[in-house]
Amino acid sequence: MLVDKKTKFMKKIIKKLKEELDKIPDSCDIGDIGNTIGIVIGENVDDTPGYDKDSFMSGLKHGFSLIDGSHK
Numbered sequence: 243m244l245v246d247k248k249t250k251f252m253k254k255i256i257k258k259l260k261e262e263l264d265k266i267p268d269s270c271d272i273g274d275i276g277n278t279i280g281i282v283i284g285e286n287v288d289d290t291p292g293y294d295k296d297s298f299m300s301g302l303k304h305g306f307s308l309i310d311g312s313h314k
Contacts, residue, residue: 248293251286251293254286255282255283255286258282258285258286259278259279259282259283262278262281262282263275263278263279265278266278283295283298
């Protein structure tokens with residue numbers, strides 16, 4: 243991916259995440275948030291390293307590990 247294409251790709255995903263997360267009702271639970279994020283990311287991943295499902299999942303696990311103390 244070219245840098246400009248990567249920037250457009252990321253901006254598109256971030257915009258869509260914001261839009262969809264804003265639609266979640268206050269009565270939701272954390273699973274609803276995860277589902278919304280999964281749908282948006284799932285619709286936009288491709289096979290480019292750093293922009294694929296595995297990269298997203300790795301980043302998510304990394305973030306959790308930093309918070310829960312399991313980071314190695």
